[in-house]
Amino acid sequence: DSGVTQTPKHLITATGQRVTLRCSPRSGDLSVYWYQQSLDQGLQFLIQYYNGEERAKGNILERFSAQQFPDLHSELNLSSLELGDSALYFCASSVGSQEQYFGPGTRLTVT
Amino acid sequence: DQQVKQNSPSLSVQEGRISILNCDYTNSMFDYFLWYKKYPAEGPTFLISISSIKDKNEDGRFTVFLNKSAKHLSLHIVPSQPGDSAVYFCAASALVPGANNLFFGTGTRLTVIP
Numbered sequence: 001d002s003g004v005t006q007t008p009k010h011l012i013t014a015t016g017q018r019v020t021l022r023c024s025p026r027s028g029d030l031s032v033y034w035y036q037q038s039l040d041q042g043l044q045f046l047i048q049y050y051n052g053e054e055r056a057k058g059n060i061l062e063r064f065s066a067q068q069f070p071d072l073h074s075e076l077n078l079s080s081l082e083l084g085d086s087a088l089y090f091c092a093s094s095v096g097s098q099e100q101y102f103g104p105g106t107r108l109t110v111t
Numbered sequence: 112d113q114q115v116k117q118n119s120p121s122l123s124v125q126e127g128r129i130s131i132l133n134c135d136y137t138n139s140m141f142d143y144f145l146w147y148k149k150y151p152a153e154g155p156t157f158l159i160s161i162s163s164i165k166d167k168n169e170d171g172r173f174t175v176f177l178n179k180s181a182k183h184l185s186l187h188i189v190p191s192q193p194g195d196s197a198v199y200f201c202a203a204s205a206l207v208p209g210a211n212n213l214f215f216g217t218g219t220r221l222t223v224i225p
Contacts (some may be wrong), residue, residue: 002154033212042115042200042215043155056212090154098143098204098211102154 003027004103006091012109018079021106025072025093031055032074033100034066037088049074081110114138115203117216125224130188132219134201137182141203145213146175146186149198158199159186191223 003026013019025032030051035043045058049068060066063081068074078085086109092100116135124130132146142163147155161168161175161184168175174187188195198220202213 002156004154035215042113042217043213045212045214048212058212092154094211098206099145099157099160100213101157102147104152104154
């Protein structure tokens, strides 16, 4: 158990809809990262927050947004969903070192 | 563009033998490298890392070797055990204060045969 929690575990929704994925980092970790893993692909970095502020951005679509709240949990919002958004979404956290600890992921299926 | 590459999608090894997983990278700014292990339906688990100032790091049965001139790293598992069967991801980052997102390879599925 990495100490990083993600909810929900599975999500099935229709095209055009909007969903919110939630992540709670390990106790004491200030950084939260979001990654997307599509079928048979490596993990692609989406966005990083550090203590409530956006710190780095990867290949995140404009339809996607994220935020980190004062209690350090983070939410990833995906809107106008398309079939190609179906993927595993992982959250990771770190205290500042370069080792990131990953949650179990949310499997999103868009039908 | 894929800055971290794992060219072998799968590898099978007999129990007790050595497993060698390879990884290549293209970005010379990368200075920290990590290996993660992933079981189905779980998130990646950190395994071992190496800084670019070293060429070898060892932790029990796991050793990571870094060849900076070749932009190549490898993970050695000795001896391999059936419980090591998983997908292994190589990852790299550049030391930018406060922003250390990881670039991942596409993974190598290791199967250790009892």
